[in-house]
Amino acid sequence: MRDLDMSVCLAGMTMKNPVVVASGTFGFGREYSEFYDLSELGGICAKGLTLHGREGNPGPRIAETPMGILNSVGLQNPGVDAFIAHELPFLRQYDTKVIANISGNSPEEYGVMCEKLAGAGVDMIEVNISCPNVKAGGLAYGTRPELAAEVTEVAKVHSGPVPVMVKLSPNVTDITEIARAVESAGADALSLINTLRGMRIDIDSRRPILKMNTGGLSGPAVLPVAVRMVWEVSNAVKIPVLGMGGVSKGEDAAQMMLAGAAAVAVGTACFADPFAPLKVRDGLEAIALRQGLSAVSQLTGGVKPW
Amino acid sequence: MPMQQLCPVVAAERLNPYACALTLEAGPMAEQARCGQFVHIKCGHSRLLRRPISICDVDGTRLKIVFEVRGEGTEWLSHRRPGATLDVLGPLGHGFDASSAKILVVGGGIGVPPMLYTAKKAAGEVHAVLGFRSADRAMLLDTFTAVCKSVSVASDDGSLGYHGFVDAVAREKLAEGGFTSVLCCGPKPMLRSVARVAEAAGVPCQVSMEERMGCGVGACLVCTCDMKDGTRKHACKDGPVFDSKEVDWDA
Numbered sequence: 001m002r003d004l005d006m007s008v009c010l011a012g013m014t015m016k017n018p019v020v021v022a023s024g025t026f027g028f029g030r031e032y033s034e035f036y037d038l039s040e041l042g043g044i045c046a047k048g049l050t051l052h053g054r055e056g057n058p059g060p061r062i063a064e065t066p067m068g069i070l071n072s073v074g075l076q077n078p079g080v081d082a083f084i085a086h087e088l089p090f091l092r093q094y095d096t097k098v099i100a101n102i103s104g105n106s107p108e109e110y111g112v113m114c115e116k117l118a119g120a121g122v123d124m125i126e127v128n129i130s131c132p133n134v135k136a137g138g139l140a141y142g143t144r145p146e147l148a149a150e151v152t153e154v155a156k157v158h159s160g161p162v163p164v165m166v167k168l169s170p171n172v173t174d175i176t177e178i179a180r181a182v183e184s185a186g187a188d189a190l191s192l193i194n195t196l197r198g199m200r201i202d203i204d205s206r207r208p209i210l211k212m213n214t215g216g217l218s219g220p221a222v223l224p225v226a227v228r229m230v231w232e233v234s235n236a237v238k239i240p241v242l243g244m245g246g247v248s249k250g251e252d253a254a255q256m257m258l259a260g261a262a263a264v265a266v267g268t269a270c271f272a273d274p275f276a277p278l279k280v281r282d283g284l285e286a287i288a289l290r291q292g293l294s295a296v297s298q299l300t301g302g303v304k305p306w
Numbered sequence: 307m308p309m310q311q312l313c314p315v316v317a318a319e320r321l322n323p324y325a326c327a328l329t330l331e332a333g334p335m336a337e338q339a340r341c342g343q344f345v346h347i348k349c350g351h352s353r354l355l356r357r358p359i360s361i362c363d364v365d366g367t368r369l370k371i372v373f374e375v376r377g378e379g380t381e382w383l384s385h386r387r388p389g390a391t392l393d394v395l396g397p398l399g400h401g402f403d404a405s406s407a408k409i410l411v412v413g414g415g416i417g418v419p420p421m422l423y424t425a426k427k428a429a430g431e432v433h434a435v436l437g438f439r440s441a442d443r444a445m446l447l448d449t450f451t452a453v454c455k456s457v458s459v460a461s462d463d464g465s466l467g468y469h470g471f472v473d474a475v476a477r478e479k480l481a482e483g484g485f486t487s488v489l490c491c492g493p494k495p496m497l498r499s500v501a502r503v504a505e506a507a508g509v510p511c512q513v514s515m516e517e518r519m520g521c522g523v524g525a526c527l528v529c530t531c532d533m534k535d536g537t538r539k540h541a542c543k544d545g546p547v548f549d550s551k552e553v554d555w556d557a
Contacts, residue, residue, distance in 0.1 A: 027524060030524075031523040031525040032523070035310065055536065055537055058532065058557070059517055059518065059529070060517070061530055062526075076527050219354050271526060273393075274310060274395070274523070
């Protein structure tokens with residue numbers, strides 16, 4: 001077998017392979033550690049954190065849709081301090097990069113969380129400005145370039161040497177506008193896409209399935225939207241992109257990387273198959289070998305547009 | 307420890323016009339299964355989410371599940387025949403504690419099947435109260451009769467046994483005295499009524515909750531259950547079985 005370098009670099013953070021698991025789909029890793037060694041993963045984006053613990057939205061929080069799901073969890077989490085005290089030491093047992101994902105109600109909250117997490121020694125901070133399921137903060141910051149830039153600046157100031165990646169919402173007219181604003185504000189990387197807002201209605205009860213009426217769409221249904229947005233953003237900025245949205249096999253990950261992603265995240269696919277991230281990695285490796293590459297990173301940006 | 311396995315279907319039967327039973331060769335998954343736990347089954351390639359189905363019975367390495375056709379996923383599952391293979395995650399969830407001396411198991415509708423293995427695993431004396439919408443929906447009565455000291459049946463329309471809901475029958479059974487625990491599975495309004503009856507009788511009650519589920523293992527946090535203390539727990543990992551006094555029945 002030819003030698004293939006599976007490692008990739010995302011904003012100075014070297015990962016053993018390009019596959020990370022997406023925030024909100026993998027908890028803090030404990031559940032899936034019962035299925036396989038988490039050290040197999042390039043990285044883990046931990047469940048989204050807020051400054052204080054949250055119980056999240058009332059149920060039902062999930063609805064199945066054609067090749068996708070809608071969710072409205074609403075950032076249920078134990079809070080950043082509990083994460084640092086109880087979850088980070090668990091994740092640190094594994095040889096994988098730990099990316100903390102944060103949402104705030106104000107730029108100040110983002111700053112406080114960044115300071116705590118940088119001090120606790122996470123490998124990267126993913127700033128979520130795109131959660132469609134909470135009223136305050138979240139998506140409000142992700143749809144207005146000036147607010148997105150403000151949050152990014154504050155996060156950077158409080159993160160010290162820890163790279164800051166900003167997670168973008170697809171629920172905008174022009175995602176490159178936000179991407180450029182965030183890059184100018186000092187972001188080290190971008191991750192995209194978060195979920196697309198959607199709705200499903202029970203025709204007999206005439207009630208939406210989700211108690212919050214609307215939620216975020218993810219799964220294979222969103223892959224082409226995600227690939228398009230990764231492509232647009234990669235062409236618009238110089239900082240690296242973590243591509244996500246519907247990736248469930250090696251070919252999907254290869255598309256993301258060809259569109260410009262330096263690495264890919266697997267999320268909803270874990271619900272159907274806990275081993276999905278490892279299968280994506282293996283599928284990607286097989287594709288790179290078949291194409292005669294010496295490094296999987298050679299896929300990044302390799303699309304040849306008409 | 308949960309596992310993912312490809313399980314051959316070894317038997318498929320109809321228990322009534324609505325309920326299907328599949329027996330799976332599940333190896334170590336069956337051996338580890340405890341009463342009140344569930345398995346999470348992939349229902350074909352076009353549906354993303356698995357379907358959580360409670361464990362009805364375990365015999366060595368064989369695991370029996372019973373389900374009703376509710377939608378596309380269970381429709382697909384109802385067409386599986388011996389020789390088919392299912393992608394199964396399990397055993398999952400926190401099940402019943404059946405260690406008490408004199409147990410009343412209460413099942414309603416599709417909540418009846420999981421009470422069978424629970425009755426079988428009970429350490430002490432077991433009595434059952436089973437409720438169905440109508441006589442044509444009844445199932446597993448002979449098996450319960452073989453396992454339990456008494457079996458009382460109720461139907462919503464009076465076509466079988468007591469005309470009414472299981473909570474009325476459960477109240478009468480508990481009045482006989484000596485019961486040390488009530489274990490219950492069924493629709494939420496039924497769980498609530500039975501929990502009230504148990505509380506009035508001063509008998510601890512465990513309830514198995516059903517919620518729309520995602521990952522099934524506790525990572526995605528969608529199958530939320532409101533607790534009295536204001537927290538939101540998750541049916542797949544904290545449950546499906548909860549102490550009835552923990553649950554916020556007014557949520």
